[in-house]
Amino acid sequence: MSKINHEKKPLISKKIDRFFIGLASAFSFVKMFFQEVFKPPFEFKEIIRQCYEIGYRSLPLISLTGFIVGIVFTNQSRPSLSEFGATSWLPALISIAVVRAMGPLVTALIAAGKVGSSIGAEIGSMKVTEQIDAMEVSAINPFKYLVVTRTVATTLMIPILVMYTDFVALMGSFINVNQNELVSLSTFFVQVFEAISFLDLFSSLIKSLVFGFTIGIVGCYKGYNSSKGTEGVGKAANSSVVMAMFLIFIEELLALQIVNAIRYA
């Protein structure tokens, strides 16, 4: 590998160097994931354990947030719709908002905070206490055992959690609609399902998979590259969250463009 001489370069140029070195190393980290993920052994036991951890960690907060988002969004949308005498459209409106955007986004952001940070901290502390080195010297592939399992687990679990969030948010909305518009549960859900298309569900699924992958791989990458000391672990956890949230927003915007292009093609 060629060494970059940091001494003689001005600060800006050093920062640019560091950015591209970081980008290259992140890219090769992702590449390594795809090289390892399809190779046996598959570590099913560890993947299942991680899935359980992820669900267990994020479920309480996701339930609460989803439910409240459902109620608040319904309540806030009502005045605008009632101006046109269109409050009967509330279930359809909420359905579209929740399934297309809010469900995946709320779930992914909460999971980035709860799961991403704990993956970053856990792997970061394994790095600084030389547990990763210990695996390597006993001929165990730590990338496979730690990174692949966690990233697969988040990629599988986020879509499931998104479906759950969608459901909880719609239930929150139903309670509000039921109280105000006296709509029954079955009528509410008929309207909900009429409003959403296959494209909505499919794109929501793909988006959730991508969000899940992002949360897992970013947490692992930050942990794996954390600097020495307890301070490094804290930084790894923190920057996992910041980086994952940033990427999730970018991905959301990209997905919006792509889905709109398909929808109106």
Added chain:
Amino acid sequence: MLNQDRGKVVEIRGLKKSFDDNHVLMGVDLDLYKGENLVVLGKSGSGKSVLIKIMVGLLKQDEGSIRILGTDTDGLTLKELNKLRLKIGFSFQHSALYDSMTVKENLEFPLTRNIKGLSRKEIDKRVDELLDAVGLPQSVNQMPSELSGGQKKRIGVARTLILNPEIMLYDEPTAGLDPITCMDINKLINQVREQFNTSSIVITHDLTCAKETGDRMTVLLDGQFKATGTFEEVFAQASDQRVKSFYDYNFIK
């Protein structure tokens, strides 16, 4: 006393390693003979850990050659390197126990992942043997966080021994331990050699440990070995004032 007739298990020549402008190793030569304990003495930051990490392929040297058990480590594929790694036990300075696993799981982990098809009974038996060897059979179901520093060291050693390595590398085995626990660990290092027929490199800045465990010792200073021989030889003949000061600091102070 010396085991030079028994042949070399490690031969290092002209080893160099720098991190940018930090020249850590500047031409290190080292021989480890079968069955001996070689102590590498050096103050912290002198590159002791770097030396043994290069030996197991955790870091890569800039220059120089390493032969371990007849295998040249340069240009090995990962598979070949891993095969060699199984013959080397690495005891980490802070033990590096997997903190999400119990003691038993820590020991099983390298075993079951490298030797396929062991029965539950065989695994349990091997774990028990090693916990007995390091004197901690009662810790089998404890978590690493419940162990003292000395106990962690012992479990770390047990974990590296579970694959029957021919060479042991101890990174500062007594650092951060009280004097009595240090004595126990020194005894353990000598006992491991007898019981498991290992050849060892013991890295330390603790002269008592060096004296108790080493057949031979060498002093790492400015990226090179400055004095090599038995404990008495090194300090009797030391021409370098800093080698002497090592002794003075440890024993006279």
